[in-house]
Amino acid sequence: MPTTPESGGREEPFEKDAQVEVSFEDEGFRGSWYTATVLRPPSSRITSRKPRISVQFHTLTVKDPLHDTTHPLRESVDLILVRPIPPRESRRSFRVDDDVDAFHNDGWWEGIVIAVIDGGTRYSVYFRSSREQIDFPESLIRLHREWVHGKWDPPLDQNSKIDDQNAKESHVSEIN
Secondary structure, three states: OOEEEHHOOOOOOOOOOOOOEEOOOOOOOOOOEEEEEEEEEEOOOOOOOOEEEEEEEEEEEEEEEEOOOEEEEEEEEEEEHHEEOOOOOOOOOOOOOOOOEEEEEEEEEEEEEEEEEEEEEEEEEEEEOEEEEEEEHHHEEEOOEEEEEOEEEOOOOOOOOOHHHHHHHHHHHEEE
């Protein structure tokens, strides 16, 4: 990823065609993240408005009633609601009380592991936002991370980190 003078030499994760995740503040969507591609990065101009970024979602669609077709949803969203795709780690086992994201209803939803099933190949996840409990295979669960000041929290375990390209390919293939 390129750097810009405004970034202080940091890589800019929200360039055109970058793969990102977007959250919503709307009721019923809090605690969920949806994959998208950046169509137009945020402007580098200083304005009094909140910076916005244009994206096209991978799993959210809009129905065109005129042509009876669907196409990917495109929106301009507040930059604060966008983050890079979280890294995947080779460790895919979880414990009770681990904070996780589970892929459900076209997005990644924040939850907590409440039971390990079938010797660790499936997990029961409780979602605080919807008060639901759903069982998932390990392939649809990841460690929950927050994007804080350009870094992941909790930080990556360097011993189990897999390279970013494999992570992006794995992430896209899992949701398609």
